[in-house]
Amino acid sequence: MSESTTLQNDVSLESSVPEGGASLESILCTEELQRRPSRPPDHEKENRALVKLVSALADSPSTIFHTLAETIEDITQCDSAGLSLLTRDGKTPHVDGQRFYWPAICGMWNPHVGGGTPRNFGPCGDVLDQNRTLLFTHFERRYPYLMPVSPAAEECLLVPFYVNGKAVGTIWGIMHSDRRKFDAEDDRVMASLGKFASSAYQAWMHIEELKVEVAEREMAEAEVRELAKGLEAKIRRLVEANAVGIMMFNLDGAITEANAAFLHMVQFDHDDLASGRVRWADLTPTEWRARDERALIEIKATGAVQPYEKEYFRKDGIRVPVMVGGALFEGTPSAGVAFVLDLTEQKRAQEKLEDARRALHATQAELARVTRLTTMGELGASIAHEVNQPLTAVTNNSSACLRLLANGNLDPEVLRQALEEIVADATRASAVISRIRAFIKKAPTEMYELDINNVIREVLALADHELQNNQVSLECHLSETLPHVRADRVQMQQVLLNLIMNAAEAMTGTQPRTLSLDSGTDESGNVLVAVRDSGTGFGSEVDRLFTPFFTTKGNGMGMGLPISRSLIESHGGRLWATANSPQGAVFSFTLPASGESHS
Amino acid sequence: MTAASLVFVIDDDPSVRSSLKFLLSTVGLQVDSSESANGFLHKKRPDVPSCLVLDIRLPGLSGIDFQRELAARNICIPIVFLTGHGDIPMSVRAIKAGAVEFLTKPFRDQDLLDAVHVALDRDRARRKQESELADIRQRFDSLSSREQEVISMVVGGMLNKQIAAELGTAESTVKVQRSRAMEKMQAESLAHLIKMMQKLQLPSEKAS
Numbered sequence: 001m002s003e004s005t006t007l008q009n010d011v012s013l014e015s016s017v018p019e020g021g022a023s024l025e026s027i028l029c030t031e032e033l034q035r036r037p038s039r040p041p042d043h044e045k046e047n048r049a050l051v052k053l054v055s056a057l058a059d060s061p062s063t064i065f066h067t068l069a070e071t072i073e074d075i076t077q078c079d080s081a082g083l084s085l086l087t088r089d090g091k092t093p094h095v096d097g098q099r100f101y102w103p104a105i106c107g108m109w110n111p112h113v114g115g116g117t118p119r120n121f122g123p124c125g126d127v128l129d130q131n132r133t134l135l136f137t138h139f140e141r142r143y144p145y146l147m148p149v150s151p152a153a154e155e156c157l158l159v160p161f162y163v164n165g166k167a168v169g170t171i172w173g174i175m176h177s178d179r180r181k182f183d184a185e186d187d188r189v190m191a192s193l194g195k196f197a198s199s200a201y202q203a204w205m206h207i208e209e210l211k212v213e214v215a216e217r218e219m220a221e222a223e224v225r226e227l228a229k230g231l232e233a234k235i236r237r238l239v240e241a242n243a244v245g246i247m248m249f250n251l252d253g254a255i256t257e258a259n260a261a262f263l264h265m266v267q268f269d270h271d272d273l274a275s276g277r278v279r280w281a282d283l284t285p286t287e288w289r290a291r292d293e294r295a296l297i298e299i300k301a302t303g304a305v306q307p308y309e310k311e312y313f314r315k316d317g318i319r320v321p322v323m324v325g326g327a328l329f330e331g332t333p334s335a336g337v338a339f340v341l342d343l344t345e346q347k348r349a350q351e352k353l354e355d356a357r358r359a360l361h362a363t364q365a366e367l368a369r370v371t372r373l374t375t376m377g378e379l380g381a382s383i384a385h386e387v388n389q390p391l392t393a394v395t396n397n398s399s400a401c402l403r404l405l406a407n408g409n410l411d412p413e414v415l416r417q418a419l420e421e422i423v424a425d426a427t428r429a430s431a432v433i434s435r436i437r438a439f440i441k442k443a444p445t446e447m448y449e450l451d452i453n454n455v456i457r458e459v460l461a462l463a464d465h466e467l468q469n470n471q472v473s474l475e476c477h478l479s480e481t482l483p484h485v486r487a488d489r490v491q492m493q494q495v496l497l498n499l500i501m502n503a504a505e506a507m508t509g510t511q512p513r514t515l516s517l518d519s520g521t522d523e524s525g526n527v528l529v530a531v532r533d534s535g536t537g538f539g540s541e542v543d544r545l546f547t548p549f550f551t552t553k554g555n556g557m558g559m560g561l562p563i564s565r566s567l568i569e570s571h572g573g574r575l576w577a578t579a580n581s582p583q584g585a586v587f588s589f590t591l592p593a594s595g596e597s598h599s
Numbered sequence: 600m601t602a603a604s605l606v607f608v609i610d611d612d613p614s615v616r617s618s619l620k621f622l623l624s625t626v627g628l629q630v631d632s633s634e635s636a637n638g639f640l641h642k643k644r645p646d647v648p649s650c651l652v653l654d655i656r657l658p659g660l661s662g663i664d665f666q667r668e669l670a671a672r673n674i675c676i677p678i679v680f681l682t683g684h685g686d687i688p689m690s691v692r693a694i695k696a697g698a699v700e701f702l703t704k705p706f707r708d709q710d711l712l713d714a715v716h717v718a719l720d721r722d723r724a725r726r727k728q729e730s731e732l733a734d735i736r737q738r739f740d741s742l743s744s745r746e747q748e749v750i751s752m753v754v755g756g757m758l759n760k761q762i763a764a765e766l767g768t769a770e771s772t773v774k775v776q777r778s779r780a781m782e783k784m785q786a787e788s789l790a791h792l793i794k795m796m797q798k799l800q801l802p803s804e805k806a807s
Contacts, residue, residue, distance in 0.1 A: 389612045392681075392704040396618035399708030403625040418621060425614050 022141035030135045038184040043331035058244035058339035064200040065104035073106045076186045078173035080107035084124040085169040100124045127158045128167045151176040159190045161197040245340035253281030267315040283312040386432045390425035445488045453478045459496040475516040483593035495564040499531040499587045506535030526590040534584040603647045608632040610654040636665045650718030655682040677718035735795045746780040754796045
């Protein structure tokens with residue numbers, strides 16, 4: 001104790017330290033514990049400390065390690081107390097870590113928080129290897145890297161603790177002088193705190209995992225990032241707002257004491273509690289009883305129960321999702337203290353996250369759909385170019401041959417060459433067309449039961465902007481009692497979008513501009529959809545409307561209507577055009593009603 | 600048709616290029632084809648009536664941009680545009696900028712040949728006009744400065760007497776200079792002289 005503790009914060013974690021001078025046996029004196037005169041147990045102090053620890057666990061899990069160190073220091077009256085946890089990166093716990101770090105230290109070694117020791121050559125490693133409590137004296141004689149850590153440890157009592165059967169760390173107390181020696185009572189108390197350390201570890205990890213989970217979601221989904229942040233904030237707020245319930249219970253089902261947070265959670269008041277009406281056994285829905293049974297077995301065997309999720313009934317009968325963990329009091333093994341975390345907010349946040357995720361997927365699907373819809377249009381220009389090039393060459397070569405032939409001037413060699421080129425270009429044109437066909441086929445048909453009215457509404461939403469731009473007024477007469485059809489949603493959207501866009505274009509420059517969409521059934525019970533416009537109509541061109549590459553539009557491909565018709569026909573329906581009165585066109589199609597009846 | 604004319608074809612598609620050449624050759628036209636605008640610009644263009652058959656969709660420069668580029672370089676050549684995809688706004692712009700015709704691929708052979716002939720006629724007319732002008736200028740330049748002065752005043756409507764007074768010389772001298780100038784200008788009449796002088800757009804002296 002003579003030296004000041006002004007050493008560097010981080011003790012070397014070099015794991016390849018050569019064997020120190022002293023043997024392991026020479027620095028151990030565990031057996032002495034039983035021989036030393038032992039002080040009497042102070043159950044009252046111990047229970048108080050335990051309650052304080054459980055409260056701390058509920059209120060501020062992030063500082064739970066520090067609170068645990070304080071408790072060790074307080075109960076064993078030692079000079080330094082702390083935890084060592086296995087880690088990989090030197091600052092976060094990890095069960096497969098290859099060294100220990102010190103997340104919390106109270107007392108004289110406090111300046112060394114954050115330091116640590118190697119897994120395979122150090123006191124903590126020895127404790128985990130031997131899987132029991134060990135008492136060391138002057139361990140720096142064997143582990144030279146502890147030499148500069150001051151003040152030196154006269155005695156150090158180390159207790160391993162486990163999570164899910166795996167040792168993850170130690171808790172320890174140190175005497176820096178011989179003013180007091182550890183005894184059997186310290187051994188017992190430390191063992192009890194060791195059990196608690198496990199809960200503390202898990203609670204802390206639980207919070208950390210939530211943080212990690214949130215972080216991962218943030219990375220994966222930029223769109224739901226805001227929400228995920230909200231979730232993290234909610235959890236933090238939950239913890240900080242003292243929204244954690246604490247209750248004293250006994251194993252027969254009673255709740256003897258509870259804080260306001262718990263009562264609020266289950267909507268009871270202090271009078272209910274005083275009357276003994278509030279029993280945890282009664283608050284638990286039937287299907288959670290078995291889980292409670294398992295918890296009881298665990299708590300009886302180990303003195304503590306790992307936090308688990310369940311539900312409680314509130315006074316009004318509504319269920320509240322919670323997380324419960326607890327420990328039995330030393331000395332009165334039929335009673336204990338439990339913390340109860342209200343998970344309602346968390347569940348709700350998770351649901352919102354799910355909603356956001358679903359919305360994201362829906363948006364992506366929508367995007368893919370719109371892309372497919374517009375691809376045909378974009379293809380238009382490129383199809384025209386790619387097909388027109390070889391066709392131009394074919395036409396030119398043929399015309400040239402015909403001219404020479406008419407002049408009686410055609411050299412057979414010239415003719416042969418021209419014909420070869422004609423054949424090559426015709427082949428090229430058909431290759432382009434089969435490429436396009438393959439491309440179009442790439443989107444597989446997906447047949448589902450559909451309400452065509454929904455498809456109409458979706459397409460109107462897509463076309464809305466265009467219709468507004470063209471100052472088209474819209475009238476919809478959609479039958480409420482329409483049978484479903486079995487169809488590919490995207491193809492139906494393509495057909496409708498095509499008809500609607502055609503109608504809008506046919507009305508540029510005319511007055512009035514009215515687009516009307518009707519749905520209903522025809523006399524055979526087929527679903528009938530009609531798209532009417534008040535545009536220029538088609539006069540004598542009506543016969544050629546569905547001929548491929550026929551177009552009346554300046555920039556039209558002449559493919560929209562033929563494709564639409566073949567899509568409708570592949571669904572077993574018909575698509576035709578008639579004149580509208582007093583002006584414009586009506587494009588109608590039918591689709592066979594599916595077996596499923598309308599809603 | 601005069602054999603001494605040349606049709607330039609620019610299209611990035613070799614089949615289209617060669618078929619155009621074949622088609623144009625059947626009416627006795629000479630064709631020089633390039634696959635890009637740059638290829639055309641780097642060619643030596645012989646001094647004969649010519650026109651350009653140009654695909655609007657060129658690699659690198661668009662046909663319309665190329666049309667503008669030619670104007671900027673002061674290259675006057677009539678253009679027949681070809682397009683794979685009828686685009687009305689684009690064709691309007693092309694025609695406004697002086698294109699002869701705008702044909703959508705594939706086109707009727709006669710439409711192309713007609714367009715090419717119109718383009719060549721237009722170029723021929725332009726060339727004729729330009730060479731006439733050059734002729735007139737040459738003749739005018741061969742006059743003495745006094746003769747130039749005299750006929751400028753004649754075209755301005757002054758009488759010989761007035762001119763003599765203006766120049767401070769005898770009327771007979773003006774008469775001699777005037778008839779010599781008319782002869783050098785190969786003017787058949789006063790009206791002919793006035794027409795030629797108008798083409799030169801020289802400022803004529805006004806009678807005072």
